[in-house]
Amino acid sequence: MNQNIADLRQNYTFGGLIEHEIKDNPLEQFKNWFQEAVESDLLEPNAMTLATVNAEGQPSARMVLLKDLDKRGFVFFTNYNSEKGQHLAENPAAALVFWWDKLERQVRIQGAIEKVSAEESDNYFYTRPINSQLGAYISDQSQVIPNREFLEEKLTELKQKYEGQKIPRAEHWGGFRLIPHVIEFWQGRPSRLHDRLRYKLSQNNSWIVERLAP
Numbered sequence: 001m002n003q004n005i006a007d008l009r010q011n012y013t014f015g016g017l018i019e020h021e022i023k024d025n026p027l028e029q030f031k032n033w034f035q036e037a038v039e040s041d042l043l044e045p046n047a048m049t050l051a052t053v054n055a056e057g058q059p060s061a062r063m064v065l066l067k068d069l070d071k072r073g074f075v076f077f078t079n080y081n082s083e084k085g086q087h088l089a090e091n092p093a094a095a096l097v098f099w100w101d102k103l104e105r106q107v108r109i110q111g112a113i114e115k116v117s118a119e120e121s122d123n124y125f126y127t128r129p130i131n132s133q134l135g136a137y138i139s140d141q142s143q144v145i146p147n148r149e150f151l152e153e154k155l156t157e158l159k160q161k162y163e164g165q166k167i168p169r170a171e172h173w174g175g176f177r178l179i180p181h182v183i184e185f186w187q188g189r190p191s192r193l194h195d196r197l198r199y200k201l202s203q204n205n206s207w208i209v210e211r212l213a214p
Helices: 026-039 083-090 118-125 130-138 148-161
Strands: 047-053 059-065 068-070 073-079 093-100 105-115 173-187 195-201 207-211
Touching (some): 026 068, 026 093, 026 173, 047 083, 059 073, 059 083, 073 105, 073 118, 118 173, 130 148
Antiparallel strands (some): 047 093, 073 173, 093 105, 195 207
């Protein structure tokens, strides 16, 4: 490695985050930032890190895609039998992180997890390309498989089986919703004096905003 990792440094100069400029509701604030991320031509502005913890307290993190956002929370889809699906069944709490480098912004979210309804999972499933629908059947996500050809052969078999037919959604595939109780908005600033505004849900279900030291 020619580059010394410790020497890698970015001076953030894009903008600031001031209390009187933000929305009262963090989900509305997130929508504004998300739209700006979309307009910034990022590769996948809906990519987010999902962190889970299993029953033994072992954390794990991976990238997933945000597929819906409403007043209830943040929705993503997966195989319920996968590692993350098993973690969320054992411990229905999680954290999300969005990082939008062009805007020098990140959003950190903590909350409880619930499965979305079967209707919501069906509605999203049938927006997916046919091969992605078949992929939900093929992949025993997180399980050891012998080789790449194993997946490709299963895809060929299922294409033949469902040719000309509507593909039913597999019961082991569907959505989760993270219902937030903490959302932090982070804006990079010069000299590492970043802006951090944290929304916390109070006992009366109103949002309290706090400024955090960088």
